[in-house]
Amino acid sequence: MRNYIVTALFLPLFTLAAPLWAETESERLTRWLDDRYEEELAFSPMGLTELGRKQQYDQIDDYSEAALDAELAWQLGTVDDLRERFDYGALEPEAKVSYDYWVYRAERASNQAKWRRHDYVLDPVTSSHTDLPQFMINYHKVDTVQDMRDYIARLSGVARALGQLQARAAVAAGEGIRPPRFAYGVVIEQSRGMITGAPFENEGNPAPLWSDVLAKTAALREAGLVDDAQMQALRDRARAALVDEVGPAYRTLIAWLQQDRANADAQARGVHGLPDGGAYYAHRLRQYTTTDLSAEQVHQLGLEEVARIRGEMEAIREQVGFEGDLDAFFEYVRSDDRFYYPNTDAGRQAFIDETRHYLELIEDKLPQYFGILPKAGLEVRRVEAFRERDGASAFYEPGTADGSRPGVYYMHLSDMRANNRTDLQTTAYHEGDPGHHMQGSIALEREDLPLFRTNVWYSAYGEGWALYSELLAWEMGVYDNPYYDFGRLGAEIFRAIRLVVDTGMHAKGWSEERAVRYMLDNSAIPEASVRSEIQRYLVWPGQATSYKVGMLKILELRERAREALGDDFDIRDFHDLVLGGGSLPLDILERRVDEWIAAG
Template identity: 70%
Template sequence: MRQMFTLWFSCLIFFSAYSLASTSESERLKQWLDARYEEELKFSPMTLTKLGRKQQYADIDDFSEAAWQTQLQWQLATLDSLREDFDYQALDADARVSYDYWIYRAERAQAQHQWLSHHYVFDQVTGLHTAFPQFMISYHGVESEQDMLDYIARLEGIARALGQLQRRAEAAAKQNIRPPRFAFDIVLEQSRAVLSGAPFDESDEAAPWWRDAKSKIDALQSAGKIDAARAELLKQQAQEAFGKHIQPAYQQLISWLEQDRLKADQQPKGVASLSDGAAYYEYQLSSYTTTDLTAQQVHELGLAEVARIRDEMSAIIKQVEFDGSLAEFFDFVRSDEQFYYPNTEQGRQEFIDESRHYLDVIESKLPQYFGILPKADLEVRRVEAFRERDGAAAFYETGTADGSRPGVYYMHLSDMRANNRSDLQTTAYHEGSPGHHMQSSIALERDDLPLFRSNEWYSAYGEGWALYAEYLAWEMGVYDNPYYNFGRLGGEIFRAIRLVVDTGLHALGWSEEQAVQYMLDNSAIPETSVRSEIQRYLVWPGQATSYKIGMLKFLELREQASSTLGEDFDIRAFHDLVLGGGSLPLSILERRVGEWIQEQAAN
């Protein structure tokens, strides 16, 4: 008996020592990763600001290719240190995720290197020409006189950055890599809008950017932090910076765009038409889906999903006793007045108010499905005038970890005929809760993860979760209107259609009109929105496939957990697991869930 006790005690000592060593190595890795990420953040003052920090607050990112190369070399150098300094086998399961994830990011950046010139610098969706004013308005807070001086300094930095981006676009154009002509036209319109109003012209109305600067200076004066004379001097300095730096930079960009647009294709083509375009698209698919699926596989998956969802839609047609075909029901939902608010300020406010109502409806049910809930507030807003476009997609912008800036669900409401009410409820759940707001906020608010995991974003994970959230909301029983449930299916088939048209445009030689018609034939989306969407896919190859690929992976992993654990499966624990680890590549997420299932089954 004494020998058995001695053996047991020796084993206890051994495993306790191993556990302490494992914890120590894992914690040491977290400290190392946080230190490296702090180094990485210094490459991007704008990211620091978005995180709510005021380090390098007067600076704007360096967007030159040389700066990109410098950061890549730094990133690759960290891999040597990581592999030399840490014992992988001594790490706990979550630390191994962080270890592999850091390597994945660096290798992904290295793979991106050969395709830098293929990424369109200026387009209507991802171009930074509209991001700069929005960044200053929404992210650069002013709480002191120094903050305002930093604001003014950043205007000069933005002018420099815009020039760097223009030179990259010019270099790509020399290789005959440029977006279709429609993108030039929209970017020109957006850039001119940035310069519309005082102090850029003689208008009595202030440009949004200038209005923002003045309001922030006025707020300082109202708070007693500066006097009237100092406020007036700051306004003069800001106005001078707008006139001396911002206006010339945008005018130079506009001039070049006007010239180069004549060389752009009037009939849009997918990226397969570019030099090495097929290989570039395969890279884009891999990057956005974080899988090794081929374009043909994605296309066929999309066709199968469209067929499946059409069958579910047909069941709703019977439920509402509509006398007609699915195509006729699409036309009915697309055109009937009951599905639109008036194209007036009141109509826009009613659309926002109804969206807020449905977010309130689901709020009370969230604790039944999630153990961890976000601390950050969620706001619903209309997109600012200078970047608003008819029919453009709604989107979410993350708040800060400390709650000082809320998460915001933005909508384009300039054309209310592009905002069908049947989509209203499901879009609120996609962009808000339980979608992007929960996914981004929960990761950001975790203080036990390496910081990079709280802030990283992968489209297949983030957009896949948001589409899964639409389906989850239906499971939660919050849809009480069959037309809105049809809208939910419309949202799902919309993402399935994307698999078909994105690969069709960029790999299978589809024309823009062919893609438009396919979407019209298989959805109730208004034509204005359809055309805007297709143009989005043309300038952002691969991204639109990430939603459905990611959703299917979340459903697959949940089914694996449920079937393995049976009555012991806890959906709250599953959701906390997949949201609590941050935005992960699907391959790493799958491994993490698999290990959790094994652990739960063993317990």
């Protein structure tokens, strides 16, 4: 430090503001990308909160089309600036990935904007109407009095956002774009749940947001940060925001949904029935698979994978000595009581406890297959009552890079007959380690990548990795129950079935019942879950295809590397490479692996 200061004293004045070392083009790019990503994050106060930051902590995102247009214009402008400022040929390979990835995201956003109104704004899966309260309850931490003031301000933002979502749904409906009628019923029911009970009604249990207000203000009182009078004043302000703003916004939304529901299709159909539906679905496949696969190619891939996996399932049927055919075995696994916990609180807790057991079982084996392990904790929880649905899929929500909030594996347990135990172990590895939790946490914890690469998510990569993790867990030798191994194959054929039914409904005109029957005929999944899944695909076209497409690409790249490197191949290095670059489009991931192979 002393030498640095002495040297600086003799520098010409105009050089004092310049760095005393020469940045490489790659370092300069990383700094530029981080600066731009900070600008991008400023468009989403909620995104900042989800990253554990208390910036714009009193604001809710702007859901209007005008806000989306403004962000897109900014994003496209950054690409022009990027191309003007940097010499691509002077970048190191990893920096070229970052450069190409930034451009890819902007081009993807531009393509998405063309179809924005085709995306259902209000449906049971993307669930903006419940995500807003869920965000307030699970993400807005209240550690100080100012945090609670910000919470109350955000309640006004929730009301405004609900109105913006309703306005966009109404514009789309005016263009003949509506989800199937069943989606209206679910959204209405869930929205009513947000305003059932106190303070929206004179009696009954506290509504979800009011319950959260009571808990968070009580915590401030227990911490000695407010006295009784101050706590009550905060509660009074929150009550006013809920009663005067949030409640009316939900009631207005419900009334519009009830009025428009009659215009929606009573018999659900895929997006082929929307204006320009074929082109829209082709776009959705490109977005979700990050490939150029056509609907017909995806459909055929699904049929081939279903046939292959059925063969492996037959082997397990024979191993356990079941005398009937595979269809009868599906029905046995689907219906026999031995494969279910009771539909009681004790049964639900047993399901959670067994899930935790299998996550602990695999933890000791992870260092044999990974050089980099996540630092963040993982919790297993039941979905909150206000957003729990019978038969709905389990899911994962990431923690923060600093570990202040753990990753959470959520399960819908309201109907235990929709939770077959043969699926339990596999789903734990998909949602937890080595699946979503490991992938998401390792990306968040990387400090040597541009920040955007640690946070961005692509379904083909993320869901592909999670499905690959189910197979990897089997390769790690943690399955000791043939029925649970059958469940693993059931989970894989489930994703292969998705290729068939998603393209069937959205590109080939399949009915909802035909899709339900195909899934029941080729899996042991309980019928309640099957029907819930098929409705999910109807309102979320293309997303269900990303899992198998991504998994097959990762397997293809692993075997390519194994063959090319021979004895020098190390599975830990391969996994660290795949996870260490963040969530990448599949073609960029493939290039990254090929460069690693070439480097030997």
